Amino acid sequence: MKTQPYKQDTGKLAYKVGVTLDRFIKSKQQDFPFATGELSQILRDIALASKIVSREISRAGLSDVTGSFGQTNIQGEEQQKLDVVANVRFTRALTKGGEVCAVVSEEEDLVIDLQNSKGKYVVAIDPLDGSSNIDVNVSIGTIFSIYRRKTPTGSPIQEQDVLQKGSEQVAAGYVLYGSSTMLVYSTGNGANGFTYERSLGEFFLSHPQMQMPADGGIYTINEGLTPYINPNILSYLEGCKRKGASARYIGSLVADFHRNLLKGGIYLYPATSQAPNGKIRLMYEANALAFIAEQVGGAASDGTKRILDIVPENLHQRTPIYIGSKNMVSGLEKALSV
Numbered sequence: 001m002k003t004q005p006y007k008q009d010t011g012k013l014a015y016k017v018g019v020t021l022d023r024f025i026k027s028k029q030q031d032f033p034f035a036t037g038e039l040s041q042i043l044r045d046i047a048l049a050s051k052i053v054s055r056e057i058s059r060a061g062l063s064d065v066t067g068s069f070g071q072t073n074i075q076g077e078e079q080q081k082l083d084v085v086a087n088v089r090f091t092r093a094l095t096k097g098g099e100v101c102a103v104v105s106e107e108e109d110l111v112i113d114l115q116n117s118k119g120k121y122v123v124a125i126d127p128l129d130g131s132s133n134i135d136v137n138v139s140i141g142t143i144f145s146i147y148r149r150k151t152p153t154g155s156p157i158q159e160q161d162v163l164q165k166g167s168e169q170v171a172a173g174y175v176l177y178g179s180s181t182m183l184v185y186s187t188g189n190g191a192n193g194f195t196y197e198r199s200l201g202e203f204f205l206s207h208p209q210m211q212m213p214a215d216g217g218i219y220t221i222n223e224g225l226t227p228y229i230n231p232n233i234l235s236y237l238e239g240c241k242r243k244g245a246s247a248r249y250i251g252s253l254v255a256d257f258h259r260n261l262l263k264g265g266i267y268l269y270p271a272t273s274q275a276p277n278g279k280i281r282l283m284y285e286a287n288a289l290a291f292i293a294e295q296v297g298g299a300a301s302d303g304t305k306r307i308l309d310i311v312p313e314n315l316h317q318r319t320p321i322y323i324g325s326k327n328m329v330s331g332l333e334k335a336l337s338v
Helices: 021-027 038-058 081-097 131-136 223-228 231-242 253-263 282-295 326-337
Strands: 068-072 078-080 100-105 121-129 140-148 169-177 181-186 191-197 202-207 218-220 266-269 299-301 321-324
Touching (some): 021 191, 021 202, 038 081, 038 121, 038 169, 038 181, 038 191, 078 081, 081 100, 081 121, 081 140, 100 282, 121 282, 140 282, 169 253, 181 253, 181 282, 218 253, 253 282, 266 326, 282 299, 282 321, 299 326
Parallel strands (some): 100 121
Antiparallel strands (some): 068 078, 121 140, 140 169, 169 181
């Protein structure tokens, strides 16, 4: 049979679309000798749910999914309709995937037992962070952490399966729903970003081996908090300003973190006299983003210690957080130690 070599010089006619998320995940399966495809399946399930949520967000102004749901969550925050929709989408996808035994969600008071005693993993998730911004068309996101359960499969879920330090995450990431939908995740070997191509229905690798600058020119804080925070933090911010740093605050944690990851900067949500334990939730916000930050060369601290070393005491525990460029976080810690 006659053959001919594949012609490689047709780039002008058919541009390369790149590596899909699914293909990338498969190529990295060998990094996890303890897993036989389960972790890869969980990442696919999260990606699938994020596509559905992205679709719901993009048509939010045309359908009845904006505004308040009329209930509050465990934190006393008013649930938005899209909070509930996203919570259902991600929980349903993880249930059908069959690899997860339990889910910790911002939108649920208690651990969600998926009735899958053979599942080896626990997922902590904020299904739709910053959802109150959807009414004004501002970027929002999803944040997730993946842990291996500690008790034997086949047994009931125990507290030790759920309340694990951030350093025990086997994977973590976030989805940003903005001008484009982007998924960033890490399994402990750096972090990679994937952009959603709607017409093809696929995430494609767009930001390989992401790196956060060691220094940056951005500080991110709700300056309405300044009357209630440690004066040393105010001194630190004044130092940032003298160095020419700019204030950038969207009010959507994922969007603020993502910008600082790419451009260099620090995000601050300190303890205040009104909220002495801070506001950001440890299990399904701080841990995941701290994991990503460290994987891209950044840092995350509560002001005195590494976020990933905090031992959680309850599902909805809050923490102060200073996260971003390594040198900026180090400078903030020094300011607080004075």
